[in-house]
Amino acid sequence: MRPGARCALALGAITVALLGLAGAAHAQNVDTEPTLGIRLTSTQPTHYVDAGGHTVIVGEVVNLQDFPVAGVRVQAGLYADGAGEPLELIVGGTILEVIPARASSPYVVRSGSPGLDVAGVSVNLLGFTSSAAKPRGFDLGDLRVLASDTLVVEGTMSGAGLGASDDVELHALVYDSFVPPRLLGVHSARPLDALGAGPAGDADAMFAASSADGGASVRYEFSLAYGEEAAMVRVIAESGSHSSNAAEARVMRTPSSPLMIQNVSLVSASGSPVTMPREGAESYIRSTIDGGGAEGSEYEYIAQVVRFGHLPVIEFVGSFEGEITPAGLAQPLVGWTPRSSGLFYIETYLWSADGVPIAAQGPVTLLNVEPRQ
Known part of the structure; x- marks a missing residue:
């Protein structure tokens, strides 16, 4: 103690x-x-x-x-x-x-x-x-x-x-x-x-x-x-x-914070949805942050990709720093290139500039990465 x-x-x-x-x-x-x-x-x-x-x-x-x-x-x-x-x-x-x-x-x-x-x-x-x-x-x-x-x-x-x-x-x-x-x-x-x-x-x-x-x-x-x-x-x-x-x-x-992580998805560089991610192909993890009442707040968006298994293994962790717009919204992007194929899930978090969580964890998103062609 x-x-x-x-x-x-x-x-x-x-x-x-x-x-x-x-x-x-x-x-x-x-x-x-x-x-x-x-x-x-x-x-x-x-x-x-x-x-x-x-x-x-x-x-x-x-x-x-x-x-x-x-x-x-x-x-x-x-x-x-x-x-x-x-x-x-x-x-x-x-x-x-x-x-x-x-x-x-x-x-x-x-x-x-x-x-x-x-x-x-x-x-x-x-x-x-x-x-x-x-x-x-x-x-x-x-x-x-x-x-x-x-x-x-x-x-x-x-x-x-x-x-x-x-x-x-x-x-x-x-x-x-x-x-x-x-x-x-x-x-x-x-x-x-x-x-x-x-x-x-x-x-x-x-x-x-x-x-x-x-x-x-x-x-x-x-x-x-x-x-x-x-x-x-x-x-x-x-x-x-x-x-x-x-x-x-x-x-x-x-939760006492007005911030919420929503709509976690995988998109291409042009913003098009990626439904079948592939090993070695770059894509982007995107979310919508609903920040009503928190306009102008700085944040750090963290995306973590985890491989399914008896002992889950962290495949990737990336972050994006931004600010809630006057409209009360934000759409952070984190680039990710899968290093292997298989079944994964994405977890997302929102932290303040000094490393304190300011929103509940975002919805977990499942994805299946196809083998390299």
């Missing part, structure tokens, strides 16, 4: 107040090569500066094995520019002590020195060990995520593991809307034991639970400071002897 955060879990409720992340990248590169049976979900993870001036890197590690693993070590390098010696090398581990088979765990790595002028980061895996599985002792029920002044995450946790453990940790993982989703932050609460007998390592957290059907039960609530970049939340729990399922939910919000 970040310094300055406040977490309370009392009489069946957790409240966590944390600072949000600064900035957001538009896309990510995906590490598709396994390393000793584990891999990173991104080689360009989120990094930010916390309240104490330390650089914090958050990302995820996937276990590709058919058995649990433990002792995963993550090495991060902090750089002032794209070359040269790192300002600092840090080694850390994953949030989960044991990563179940074919599952993932976030990691959080924090610089030892504050005030570093970090322009880029690199992340590598150093290995792991096999491990016995932790039996499931916690069941995470229905999850609800509402966006108001803060991001409110509400859910329930129950199971015999609550009564048997005084070192339970609950983690809320916040993701953006890109494919694959990029981890924006990890927020953890370490409550007391199930009987509320005393502190369990986190002076800012309190915990009390009722006993039902032979196990403890608790309702929790996280209150997190995020903006429009947050799209999904996943909650997991672990103790020294038990694990949990993962609960996921999309962020529910009421």
